[in-house]
Amino acid sequence: MVIVREFFCFEGLWGCFAMMEWEAAALVLSVRPYGEGSALVHLLSEEHGVSHGMVRGGGSRKQAPLWQTGNLVMARWRARLSDQLGGVTAEPVQSVGARLLDLPLQLAMVSSACALADGALPQGEPHPELFMRLIRLLTLIAVAPEPPPMAAYIRWERELLGGLGYGLDLSTCAVTEATEDLNFVSPRSGRAVSVAGAGEWRDRLLPLPAFLRHDEEEGLPDEWLQGMTLTGHFLARWVFGVRHQPLPAARERLFERVRKLTEPNELQSDEVSIAPEPDLDEGR
Numbered sequence: 001m002v003i004v005r006e007f008f009c010f011e012g013l014w015g016c017f018a019m020m021e022w023e024a025a026a027l028v029l030s031v032r033p034y035g036e037g038s039a040l041v042h043l044l045s046e047e048h049g050v051s052h053g054m055v056r057g058g059g060s061r062k063q064a065p066l067w068q069t070g071n072l073v074m075a076r077w078r079a080r081l082s083d084q085l086g087g088v089t090a091e092p093v094q095s096v097g098a099r100l101l102d103l104p105l106q107l108a109m110v111s112s113a114c115a116l117a118d119g120a121l122p123q124g125e126p127h128p129e130l131f132m133r134l135i136r137l138l139t140l141i142a143v144a145p146e147p148p149p150m151a152a153y154i155r156w157e158r159e160l161l162g163g164l165g166y167g168l169d170l171s172t173c174a175v176t177e178a179t180e181d182l183n184f185v186s187p188r189s190g191r192a193v194s195v196a197g198a199g200e201w202r203d204r205l206l207p208l209p210a211f212l213r214h215d216e217e218e219g220l221p222d223e224w225l226q227g228m229t230l231t232g233h234f235l236a237r238w239v240f241g242v243r244h245q246p247l248p249a250a251r252e253r254l255f256e257r258v259r260k261l262t263e264p265n266e267l268q269s270d271e272v273s274i275a276p277e278p279d280l281d282e283g284r
Contacts, residue, residue, distance in 0.1 A: 019078060019079070019080060020078070020079050020080070020081060020084075020086070021076070021077065021078040021079075022045075022047070022048055022076070022077050023074070023075070023076045023077075024045040024046065024047060024048065024074075024075060025045065025046070025072060025073070025074055025075075025093060026043040026044060026045040026051070026072070026073055026074075026075040026090070027043065027044045027045075027070065027071070027072055027073075027114070027117075027131070027134060027135065027138070028041060028042075028043060028067055028068065028069055028070065028071045028072075028073060028114070029041075029042040029043065029044050029050065029069065029114045029115070029117055029118040030042045030069060030114065030115065030118050031055075031058065031067045031068075031069065033059050034054055034055075034058070034059075035054075037056075037057055037058075037059050037060060038054055038055060038056050038057065038058055038059060039054070039055045039058025039059050039063075039067060040052065040053075040054055040055075040085075041053055041054075041055055041058065041067055041088055042118050043073075043075055043077070043088070044117055044118075044121065044131055044134065045075070045131065046126065046128045046131045046132070047126055047128070048077075048124065048126060049121060049122065049123065049124050049125045049126045049127060050117075050118065050121045050122070050123045050124065050125075051077055051086070051123070051124065052085055052086075052123065053075075053077050053085065053086045053087060053088030054085055054086070054087055054088065055067065055087075055088050055089070055090075056087065065095070065098065066090060066092055067090075068095065068096070068097040068098070069097060069110060069111055069114050070096035070097055070110040070111075070113075070114055070138050070142075071092065071093075071094065071095055071096055071097065072093040072094040072096075072135065072138075073090035073091060073092055073093055074090060074091045074092075074093055075088055075089070075090040076088065076089050076090065094139070094142070095142075096110055096138050096139075096141070096142045097110060099142045099145070100141070100142065100145060103145050103146075103148075104257070105148050105150075105254075105257055105258075105261075106141050106145045106148055108250070108253055108254040108257050109141055109148070109149075109150070109153050109254060110138060110141055111250040111253070111254070112153075112248070112250045112251045112253070112254040113134060113137060113138065113153065113156060114134075114250075115248035115249070115250035115251060116157065116160060116235070116247075116248060116251055117130070117134055117160070118248075119240065119245065119248050120160060120164060120235070120239050120240070121164075127163055129163060130159070130160060130163040133156060133159050133163075134156070137149075137152060137153065137156045140152055141153075147218070149218075150218075150219070150224045150227075150258065151211040151217065151218045151219045151224070151227070154211070154212065154224065154227035154228060154231055155211070155212065155215070157228075157231035157232075157235065158212060158231055160235075161231065161234055161235065161238070161239070164238075164239060166190070166234060166238040166239065167190070168185065168190040168191075168192075168234065169189075169190060169191045169192065170182065170185070170191075170192045170208065170212060170213050171192065172192065173191075173192055173193055173194035173196075173197045174186055174189060174191035174192065174193055174197065175193060175194070175196075175197030175198075176194055176196055176197040178194045178196065178197065180194065181194045181195040181196065182194050182208060182213065183195050183198070183207065183208055184198050184202060184205035184206060184207060184208055185205060185206045185207075185208045185230055186205060186206075187204070187205065187206050187233055190234055192208060192213075193205055206226075206229065206230045206233060207226040207229075207230070208226075208230065209223035209224075209226045209227045209230075210223070211223060211227065212227055212230070221258060221261035221262045222262050224258050224261070225255075225258050225259055225261075225262055228254075228255050228258055232247060232251070232255065235247060235251075
């Protein structure tokens with residue numbers, strides 16, 4: 001953090017005050033209107049964690065592309081005091097959303113990841129490893145969006161839990177200490193459970209998809225849904241639940257998109273309302 005001292009003169013008396021200022025690469029986590037024509041942005045940087053700031057003119061068409069969720073910018077934050085709402089300016093470094101306009105699932109992944117980071121990470125608390133992991137995930141989604149890197153996204157949710165101190169232990173069975181056939185996770189402890197160890201309790205356990213234990217596997221939509229159910233359970237219980245908050249709406253929308261991928265195509269017709277043909281003889 002850079003402290004810049006600015007001098008002032010009042011009735012012949014000279015003094016100074018400190019301006020708190022930093023400049024760093026930052027991810028845009030969220031943006032919303034603020035006042036007339038301005039915007040309130042939440043940024044994530046390596047050294048300063050989550051920071052809130054006001055962007056003058058941030059609501060204009062000219063600046064809107066810069067402040068898209070998931071973008072990497074070179075940001076400058078400045079305020080009189082460290083706990084004040086600072087003013088923010090920035091220059092673009094990497095645009096993510098603009099590359100995914102025709103890919104709604106991938107856009108939903110970006111929105112969900114940023115919303116989770118925004119809601120889960122304490123303001124002003126550095127998490128450099130989580131910052132770098134999120135940059136790698138967003139870059140992967142932007143550069144190699146097909147096929148959708150859902151397995152990488154769900155592994156990032158597991159890493160978010162670990163970075164906040166709520167790591168899942170998927171290495172050995174909580175009951176038998178076995179390292180094979182780990183097909184379940186205890187919803188209470190977050191520890192893996194083998195088929196043999198599950199016994200009569202298997203219906204109360206969470207399914208463990210293989211790609212969460214083996215990074216070389218990508219999984220299929222059914223497994224993605226299992227993975228999101230697993231990480232979502234612990235995010236809701238250990239991270240957002242303790243604050244009496246629901247999971248972010250963007251995360252719920254992504255879950256719903258993945259759920260729809262598991263439905264047979266013929267089930268989609270249930271959503272279509274077919275009106276009866278009009279009686280052409282009526283009224284004659």
